[in-house]
Amino acid sequence: MHVLLCEDDDLIASGIVAGLNAQGLNVDRVATASAAQAMLRAASFDVMVLDLGLPDEDGIKLLDRLRQRGEALPVLVLTARDSVSDRVAGLQAGADDYLLKPFDLRELCARLHTLQRRVAGRTLNMIEHGPLQHDPSTRQTWLAGQAVDLSRREQALLYALLQNRGRVLSGEQLKDSVYGFSDEVESNALNVHIHHLRRKLGNGIVETVRGLGYRLGPAQAAPQEAP
Numbered sequence: 689m690h691v692l693l694c695e696d697d698d699l700i701a702s703g704i705v706a707g708l709n710a711q712g713l714n715v716d717r718v719a720t721a722s723a724a725q726a727m728l729r730a731a732s733f734d735v736m737v738l739d740l741g742l743p744d745e746d747g748i749k750l751l752d753r754l755r756q757r758g759e760a761l762p763v764l765v766l767t768a769r770d771s772v773s774d775r776v777a778g779l780q781a782g783a784d785d786y787l788l789k790p791f792d793l794r795e796l797c798a799r800l801h802t803l804q805r806r807v808a809g810r811t812l813n814m815i816e817h818g819p820l821q822h823d824p825s826t827r828q829t830w831l832a833g834q835a836v837d838l839s840r841r842e843q844a845l846l847y848a849l850l851q852n853r854g855r856v857l858s859g860e861q862l863k864d865s866v867y868g869f870s871d872e873v874e875s876n877a878l879n880v881h882i883h884h885l886r887r888k889l890g891n892g893i894v895e896t897v898r899g900l901g902y903r904l905g906p907a908q909a910a911p912q913e914a915p
Contacts, residue, residue, distance in 0.1 A: 689804060689824065689847060690865050692733040693717040694724040694750075695766070696743050700789075704737070707793035712827045712840055713800070716868050721745035728754075732864040733761060734807075734851070735800050740767040740778070748781050755782035762803040766791070801825045808851055815850045818907025820889060822846060829889075836888050841866050845881050849894065849904040858901040 691708060695701040696719040705715045716731070718724050721742050727733075740747035751763055765783040767774070775786050784806075785799050801813060801824060808815075813825045819832040824847050829836045838846065848857065848865035857865075859878055866881065867873050882894050882902065892905035 689713045689734045689800065689844070690732065691715045691800065692724065692727055692736045692761075694719075694721070694736065694742065694747070695739040696720065696741070697739070704793070704796070708797060708800075711793075711797045712824075712843055713797070714844055714866070714868055719743070721747065721750040724750060725754075728759070728761070732861050734865070735762045735764065735803055737764050737766050737796070737800070738783075740765060740769060740774075748777055751778070751783060752781040762807055764796075764799060764803060766796070798825065804851065815847075817850060817853070817904065820893070820907070822850060831889055838888065839881075839884070841881050842885050842888070845878075845885055846889070846893075849902070853904045856897045856900045856903045862902060 691713050693701060693704055693715055695704065695717065701717050701719070705717055708715045716727060716733075718727050719742075721744050724736070724738075738747050738751060742750070747765065747767070751765070754761070754763075762784045763782065764785040764787060765778045766787050766789065767778075768789040769775075770788050778786050784803055787796060787799060804824070805811070805813060813823050815822045815824070821830040822828075824843075827843055829838050829843070829846065844866045845862060848862055863873060863878055866878065885893055890908060892908055895903050895905045897903060
């Protein structure tokens with residue numbers, strides 16, 4: 689899961705980034721509303737964590753503007769404003785969830801997974817695709833009942849494909865899901881991760897759509913060994 693964190697407090701932001709990274713989430717952090725808008729134009733994200741007390745603009749105004757222009761990205765508001773009117777204003781502006789400071793990182797992570805589950809129309813964390821099972825909250829994967837060890841990048845790649853089954857994702861979209869905006873990425877890195885995923889989960893797990901990108905392959909009854 690690729691998370692955009694908009695939080696101006698460096699101490700809080702560093703704790704969130706470290707905590708979510710430890711849970712296998714990929715986080716890019718910005719400190720202002722203007723930087724958040726620039727980041728949303730530059731990369732693809734699965735969810736946004738938004739503080740309301742930003743130095744250049746109130747987070748509610750940013751959220752309202754994003755919704756007005758049709759931005760459907762799930763947004764979790766993270767703030768110390770605890771009045772009912774503040775919570776109502778946030779939800780009316782288009783927030784999908786609201787978490788008060790101080791908070792537990794485990795709860796934040798669980799809420800982000802819940803938002804993604806809602807977006808995908810799932811009622812459970814477990815994602816099934818034929819004999820493949822993947823639980824993004826525990827970062828565990830099974831193929832035909834056998835546990836499969838995937839690296840953090842491979843998990844992110846698999847999750848992006850499972851979340852977008854039936855859709856063709858460009859190489860850039862997949863890179864956004866697997867890497868942070870500031871990460872240095874070698875030109876063949878994505879191909880390496882795709883190769884490893886095919887080797888571990890079967891050749892058909894990732895389909896190459898020539899000239900367009902990649903998509904999740906059809907569910908198969910048994911794993912296939914890559915050559």
